[in-house]
Amino acid sequence: MDFQQEYIEEAKQVLKSLEHSLLELEKSPDPDQVNNVYRYLHTIKGSAGMFGYDHVERLSHELEDLFSDVRDGIRQQDDFMLDLTLHAVDILRDLLDGKDVVRESEKIIESIATIKGTAASGKGGRGAEVVNGYVVILRPDENIYKRGINFQGVLDDIQELGVCEFMIHNETVPFERQLSEKRITSWFEIILASTKSLDEVKEVFLFMKEAEYVVLAITSIDLFSSAEYKAFIALSPEMIDARERMARQLIPTLSALAEPSVVRDDAKTDDAVSVDDADEEEQQTTTIKKSKRGGHVSVSTQKLDQLINIVSELVIFRSEIQHLMGNNQRPEIAEAIEKLESLTLKLRDSAFNIRLVPLNILNVKLQRLIRSVSKDLGKEIEFITEGLDTELDRSMINALEAPLMHIIRNAIDHGIEKPEERERRNKPRKGLLKFYSYNSGDHVFIQLQDDGNGIDFDKIKAKGIEKGLLNKGQQYSEKELLNVMMSPGFSTADKVTTVSGRGVGMDVVKKEIAAIRGDIEVSTEKGLGSIFTLRLPLTLTVLDTLVVNVNESKYLIPISEVEFCYQETYTKLFAKKSRQVNYEGQLLPFVSLREYFGDDSYPAEGTVIIINKNDTRMAVVVDNIVGKLQTVYKPLNNILQDVNCFSGASILGDGSMALILNALKLNQ
Amino acid sequence: MSKSIVVAEDFNVSRKIIVSTLAKEGYVVMEASDGAEAVNLFDGRTIDLLITDFNMPNMNGAELIQKVRAIDSYSYLPILLLTTEVRQEKIQQAIDGNITAIVKKPFDTTEFVKIVKKALR
Numbered sequence: 001m002d003f004q005q006e007y008i009e010e011a012k013q014v015l016k017s018l019e020h021s022l023l024e025l026e027k028s029p030d031p032d033q034v035n036n037v038y039r040y041l042h043t044i045k046g047s048a049g050m051f052g053y054d055h056v057e058r059l060s061h062e063l064e065d066l067f068s069d070v071r072d073g074i075r076q077q078d079d080f081m082l083d084l085t086l087h088a089v090d091i092l093r094d095l096l097d098g099k100d101v102v103r104e105s106e107k108i109i110e111s112i113a114t115i116k117g118t119a120a121s122g123k124g125g126r127g128a129e130v131v132n133g134y135v136v137i138l139r140p141d142e143n144i145y146k147r148g149i150n151f152q153g154v155l156d157d158i159q160e161l162g163v164c165e166f167m168i169h170n171e172t173v174p175f176e177r178q179l180s181e182k183r184i185t186s187w188f189e190i191i192l193a194s195t196k197s198l199d200e201v202k203e204v205f206l207f208m209k210e211a212e213y214v215v216l217a218i219t220s221i222d223l224f225s226s227a228e229y230k231a232f233i234a235l236s237p238e239m240i241d242a243r244e245r246m247a248r249q250l251i252p253t254l255s256a257l258a259e260p261s262v263v264r265d266d267a268k269t270d271d272a273v274s275v276d277d278a279d280e281e282e283q284q285t286t287t288i289k290k291s292k293r294g295g296h297v298s299v300s301t302q303k304l305d306q307l308i309n310i311v312s313e314l315v316i317f318r319s320e321i322q323h324l325m326g327n328n329q330r331p332e333i334a335e336a337i338e339k340l341e342s343l344t345l346k347l348r349d350s351a352f353n354i355r356l357v358p359l360n361i362l363n364v365k366l367q368r369l370i371r372s373v374s375k376d377l378g379k380e381i382e383f384i385t386e387g388l389d390t391e392l393d394r395s396m397i398n399a400l401e402a403p404l405m406h407i408i409r410n411a412i413d414h415g416i417e418k419p420e421e422r423e424r425r426n427k428p429r430k431g432l433l434k435f436y437s438y439n440s441g442d443h444v445f446i447q448l449q450d451d452g453n454g455i456d457f458d459k460i461k462a463k464g465i466e467k468g469l470l471n472k473g474q475q476y477s478e479k480e481l482l483n484v485m486m487s488p489g490f491s492t493a494d495k496v497t498t499v500s501g502r503g504v505g506m507d508v509v510k511k512e513i514a515a516i517r518g519d520i521e522v523s524t525e526k527g528l529g530s531i532f533t534l535r536l537p538l539t540l541t542v543l544d545t546l547v548v549n550v551n552e553s554k555y556l557i558p559i560s561e562v563e564f565c566y567q568e569t570y571t572k573l574f575a576k577k578s579r580q581v582n583y584e585g586q587l588l589p590f591v592s593l594r595e596y597f598g599d600d601s602y603p604a605e606g607t608v609i610i611i612n613k614n615d616t617r618m619a620v621v622v623d624n625i626v627g628k629l630q631t632v633y634k635p636l637n638n639i640l641q642d643v644n645c646f647s648g649a650s651i652l653g654d655g656s657m658a659l660i661l662n663a664l665k666l667n668q
Numbered sequence: 669m670s671k672s673i674v675v676a677e678d679f680n681v682s683r684k685i686i687v688s689t690l691a692k693e694g695y696v697v698m699e700a701s702d703g704a705e706a707v708n709l710f711d712g713r714t715i716d717l718l719i720t721d722f723n724m725p726n727m728n729g730a731e732l733i734q735k736v737r738a739i740d741s742y743s744y745l746p747i748l749l750l751t752t753e754v755r756q757e758k759i760q761q762a763i764d765g766n767i768t769a770i771v772k773k774p775f776d777t778t779e780f781v782k783i784v785k786k787a788l789r
Contacts, residue, residue, distance in 0.1 A: 143765060147767055148744060206769070207786065
């Protein structure tokens, strides 16, 4: 009896951990957590049988089965599955307490069976990402550079295909020197693991002649000892061994298969197997491939930030070296610096890439929100997503969550009509809510489109007048009205509901988006719906800036804020008492940085920079423009945090520091 | 920095198509309607790619390529040769070992852009 009590205690502990993992999973899919869930279920199942808890055993077995599919990538986790499992945890607890919840338990098992049924059809849809193995043998013509082919570029492209191992043959002249002298005398053997197809791999060698390259798919580890391979390269047993080891390491599917000789036997018997079995076999191999693929390591964002900081310093240090070298460079050093540059840039890109996560991790949250909001408001919504694989900086996704949710809430509350009303307007009962995102240039765009009623400008105007934001008799353009909609303290909800109109309005959304240097744009058509477009920078740490000079000090202005620059004499600028310039017929306030910093000597001529940030315009007067620079943004430390007119700092190529100007704050 | 491309082609319509296709991709494109005009563009300025027709008045593609290659700063310049010529050996002989690739006319513009991007890497 004691043992049984102990089991119950332990099982409850495990259930607690299980619950925790499930809630983590709800936040974002994570292979580690899936594994944990699987493990916990397994533990519960394992001992339940021993103590006669048959129902516990059955239920946990079914759940374990479900999560083993998730772990192996056969099934995607979804909200329903998580809800069901969380519910099952409660039932398991009750079962352990001896409560009669057998019927509920059976119900859950039925639901699991339904989920499994639907998965079979879903499985084929998601193209399993399988890592293929290739061997590339490159024998470039000695004078390949003379044909205008950048051989280094070819090698870089190969590296971009996946993970690879380079072997350089006939390296009588050091390869680095071959590259710098642009005479390639070596030849290359490359083992490549890539998700790309053979044709895609071959595309890299588009300009190379047929005699210059061979791409072989590694279908079996025997390739290296085959006669086919011998025709290209004669290898000693040790060399074959080394390659086999390398290939096994790079291509997990190869190591998943047993000893080489056995593989061949299997392959033969496979042909004779009946269709059904073959199908099962295929499923098994994809399982192996899936579970062995990639693998994840969770790293704390702090460590990532540290890495990025170091990489950023490296980027700056490189420009410093280049600066120190000046013009009297020896060609070898120039070459080395160039290489350093390409490496640091690659390192920087990879480091930034680590921080990028697909928008997909927001999907579950958004769907859950839409489900609950539409239920509360009695509306029917069809949610369509596209481009959820678009990647963004992790911190950015976190910052995006609240505004996106707010926009969606608004769309469902104000935009999409009730089903009956939609029918009256000849629209489908279900309102359409579309979420799509894509990359364009240095930006990521996210669009939220609904096919609801559109924004009611009359209502906005009435509300604006009521709130004292607009004047009664005046005509306003749609753009102005949209601006009002996004100004503080504006909410058009007829009554204050839990959904929207809680005092948090579009102004907060706009502010939150602006905080991550994004823009928001609204277009709307009455009766047809609206589109909210968010434009976001790819990362927050790299910034294109204009370098300006004020009394021999350099300052940076984000290029995205600069609308126009021109020169003007100081006498003309300061002719009037009011600090205003006339730009495109509009009087804009300007701030002379010299004056602002308390300097009362002025050069005869200055440069006026028209700043446009979120449709607010002003001008800044500096001495002159130095140039354009891509800088790594660094936040200011605590001492300077209260200085509003600078948003951050950056280190210039010559090692000196420059502050990033937050122009709009100059005027306040 | 956007890359600079010289396009030498005597036939106006195809040249315009090529130029507009490339300009749309954000490249800086310089046009020449024959080889002699094209060779003048290679005055030491930075050029990242030459796209030239084979049959042109004044100076044909093969001569143009030879002239350009003879200039030190363009000895490793990627070159794409456009041709409708069926008898490839003839061309091959003229320019072998000197150019990056031959592109047969007519071509699909998306395919062409892909080739250009590869050549510029």
